[in-house]
Amino acid sequence: MSLRTITKLAAGVALIALSLGGAKAADVKEVEMLHWWTSGGEAAALNVLKGDLAKEGYAWKDVPVAGGGGDAAMTALKAMVAAGTYPTASQMLGYTVLDYAQAGVMGDLTETAIKEGWDKSVPAALQKFSVYDGKWVAAPVNVHSVNWLWINKAVMDKISGTEPKTFDELIALLDKAKAAGVIPLALGGQNWQEATMFDSIVLSTGGPEFYKKAMNDLDDESLKSDTMKKSFDNLAKIKEYVDPNFSGRDWNLATAMVIKGDALVQVMGDWAKGEFVAAKKAPDTDFYCYRFPGTDGSVIYNSDMFGMFNVPDDRKAAQVALATATLSKSFQSAFNVVKGSVPARTDVPDTDFDACGKKGIADLKKANDGGTLFGSLAQGYGAPPAVANAYKDVVSKFVHGQITTSDQAVEELVKAIDDAK
Amino acid sequence: MTTVAKTETELTQVSSTRVSGRAWLQDALPKLVLAPSFAITIVFVYGFILWTVYLSFTNSKTFPSYTLTGPRAYQRLWRWTFESDPPSSWYTSITNMGIFGFLYIGICLALGLFLAILLDQKIRGEGVLRPIYLYPMALSFIVTGVAWKWFLDPGLGLEQTLHQWGWTSFHFDWIKNKDFVIYTVVIAGVWQASGFVMAMFLAGLRGIDGEIMKAAQIDGASSFQLYRRIIIPMLRPVFLSAFIVLAHLAIKSYDLVVALTSGGPGGSAWLPSNFMYEYTFKRNEMAVGSASAVIMLMTLTAIIVPYLYSELRERPR
Known part of the structure; x- marks a missing residue:
């Protein structure tokens, strides 16, 4: 077989693959989530969110990258973003969110934020990282002190x-x-x-x-x-x-x-x-x-955030569902009781928390x-x-x-x- | 379908000119087989080297940026090179590289040669002993690092055990000491690689013609002289290979430092590779990270190329 034939064959295969991949689906009922919460307690905390989304009919595609306080996950995220395959959301910390927002790859959740009243319930200090250039680009999950x-x-x-x-x-x-x-x-x-x-x-x-x-x-x-x-x-x-x-x-x-x-x-x-x-x-x-x-x-x-990427339109509905579920009062309470942190919004009741958690919530409100x-x-x-x-x-x-x-x-x-x- | 048909016609054409086709194939096959790996090497090794050099002249932070901004990253590294009190991270990294590289290569060569000579004395049980020495090389640096971390930890390992046995004045806390932590990296590295070097020397020793040794012995050479004057000089090619293997292992030692010391007290165990990773991926100073990578490459080239040149020139093939 000559080299020319091989090239032709390869081109043919590629063409078929292209035509197959081109088939369009309707709204994707799935969220793809990159995170490094793989230890027992953290994974249990994340399962709460998984359950909440399942109730609304959204499947959960887990992309866990363990280790190093998120260094490995951030390296993986960098590669994903460079390749243009954004996850629906990724666990992110502080300035990383702003870096990606500056690079123009983050989505815009302002509409949902206004509807859900995040701008009033989330402490202003946190909004410095979840809002970029007037647009909500991340959903804060918790506040650690x-x-x-x-x-x-x-x-x-x-x-x-x-x-x-x-x-x-x-x-x-x-x-x-x-x-x-x-x-x-x-x-x-x-x-x-x-x-x-x-x-x-x-x-x-x-x-x-x-x-x-x-x-x-x-x-x-x-x-x-x-x-x-x-x-x-x-x-x-x-x-x-x-x-x-x-x-x-x-x-x-x-x-x-x-x-x-x-x-x-x-x-x-x-x-x-x-x-x-x-x-x-x-x-x-x-x-x-x-x-x-x-x-x-x-x-x-410090605070864990879910950075929301600028995903294609057919995946936007799933993203909004994820963000809404993340900042819902029930999830904020359930998650943070397990995680040891306090809710990222100041209007969540502290009934389920232990003494330290109650003090943490009160202190956060006072400090805010x-x-x-x-x-x-x-x-x-x-x-x-x-x-x-x-x-x-x-x-x-x-x-x-x-x-x-x-x-x-x-x-x-x-x-x-x-x-x- | 048409493609397949075409292939068939072309195949018949090939068979009609089978002889010349085969000759062509014989001629082209090595090139064809090598082409993919050649292309991959060009892009993924040399292409990325050039890319790294380019990035080191930009002000890349979290993401690569392509606007050239001059040699600022090199200026910073140059300044850090002379900040010894308190030591800058870069100063620590390069002095550690000097200490680690020199001791690691030196001790591995010496110990490897020594063990090989001992094993070469036609002793019983060599078949059992050889793999025992060689085995550490089969472990990854992470495993070596964690095992030695526990062993050297004063609260868990050697010191604690000897205290329990009654030798309470014994004190060995190098792994917790900013001035000595780099030597624990040497210890773990030597433990891992010296068996491998031994195997290389052993192969070299077995390749030496017995006639030469007999001739030397008839001439009245003692066995020390025999090794000093004849055998070790004849092992020169093995020294070359071992040196190159060890030098590149030393330069790319990253995982050992991380697993053994997680950077050491106050970052005192860093090697340039740790510096590069830290700055590129954790501190979002990609330009500085790239510049340090380029300097590592230059240093390696400056050592290896003259050595290869002087060694290989004498025996041209």
């Missing part, structure tokens, strides 16, 4: 400690635990965990105004101010209370140390509650959830009304990824000793953030 202390009650009773109200009281409490022979602070020495804790320290040290200026507006003066130096000094103080083996530990292992009573306290976002619940522990009987001392009344948040709801820089809601990672570098290098003084830390922070802007 990161300025929490998780404390083992048995250990707390043993050292007869009380809720710390200031940073110094926290240090005193950690000293007590140390004296009692317990690891005072359970920390996983990975850069995002250290930076997540530092978010709370900055808010506690400098107050809400300062946090916003430094960590959201990236104001140079604030970043190199004495308050920021003081924050680093406080970080230096608190990192003395970790066990020698903390470096590189995963966050859930650190949570497990608190659950088992090996350690007194962990500073972590409310996803840690999921670990307590999975271990059959209840708030106030087995563990306490306190706001990081000096941050009560403010909430540092009082203008003290801030994006977490460590979690990528304070600034774009380049800046957030530069920040994590500096904090982590400070914790692990590459950066030795708070003067140097502040200098590095300003330099790194300017460089990444």
Whole structure:
């Protein structure tokens, strides 16, 4: 067979394939969803949504990409979008949504948003990420907040400690635990965990105004101010209370140390509650959830969103159904009870939530009304990824000793953030 | 249908000119068979190298952008190259590459040769020993990384075990120490690859003509001299192959660092490949990531090409 014949045959096959593929279907009753919620609790939470959509007659096409806090999923999404095969929706975080919106591949859900009243019920701080250029491009699923202390009650009773109200009281409490022979602070020495804790320290040290200026507006003066130096000094103080083996530990292992009573306290976002619940522990009987001392009344948040892509017209109906179901009050409640976070709209009743969840919902409402709801820089809601990672570098290098003084830390922070802007 | 008919007519034409057709086929077959892989290599290796070089001169962030904006990414990397206090991520990456590359290749070659010479002493049970040494190469870097992570973890592995056995003063926390974590990557890497290098040297040793050794022994060479002056110099081609295999394994070590240290305390275990992935995909600084990839390629070329040139020139084929 000559090369020419092969080419002709190939062309013929391609033609047939084309004519077959050209057949048009009516509305596609299916949503295609890219996400990285593959662990037990998360998958269970997502099943709630799957069930809701099935009731309306929409099939669910799952595209799970596990691992790495979504890094792998985002790489997969990049490839899908580059190939022009958009999923109906994808789990996305903060600035990623805006990046894709800027690239012009996101859909427009404004009509549904107005009909469902999202603009009134979803906190304004979240809308910064779900609305681009006046158009709704994503449906927020939940609000996590990161300025929490998780404390083992048995250990707390043993050292007869009380809720710390200031940073110094926290240090005193950690000293007590140390004296009692317990690891005072359970920390996983990975850069995002250290930076997540530092978010709370900055808010506690400098107050809400300062946090916003430094960590959201990236104001140079604030970043190199004495308050920021003081924050680093406080970080230096608190990192003395970790066990020698903390470096590189995963966050859930650190949570497990608190659950088992090996350690007194962990500073972590409310996803840690999921670990307590999975271990059959209840708030106030087995563990306490306190706001990081000096941050009560403010909430540092991050939020999972479902980014809605600009899909062909025959798939738009399914997309609207997905978005509506995602932001329905029943789903918001059911999902967040399982996930450990709080609803992304402030008008969802808190009846099904435990004590920590109730406090979280109340705090979110208060923070939203009082203008003290801030994006977490460590979690990528304070600034774009380049800046957030530069920040994590500096904090982590400070914790692990590459950066030795708070003067140097502040200098590095300003330099790194300017460089990444 | 018409296509098939045409094919048949063409086939009959071919059979009528069978002899010349066969000659043509014989001539063209190697080219035809190689063509697809050649095309794929051109596009997916060299094409993408050029694309990466192009991207490194743009201001690509999350997505590739095609507007050239000059060598800003290289300027940043150049500046970071000299920031040693506190170390920039790039400074850490390239110094780690130097330490890791030198020790990994050096120790693997030395250990591999040593083991091969020992195994070559016509000992009993060689058939059992050889695969034991070779087996780690069959594991992926992820498995090696996780196994060694647990083994080296002071709270789980070696240190904990020795403490339980009563040696409580024993202290080995390199994997948690920013200054030593890169050496744990060397340990795990050497463990994995030295058996493979051993197998290469063993094959080389078996290929040496016994007559030469006998001649040397008759001339009164001791066995140290025999190895030092005759056998090891004759293994030169094996050194070349082993060096190239190890050098590329060292440069592309990414998974080992991730699995073993997840980047190390404060990012102190990064290699340039980790830097490249972090900047391209996690920090959305594709231009910087591309520039670092180009620098890695240039470095590799600068090492491998002169070495290949000097080695291969002497024995032209």
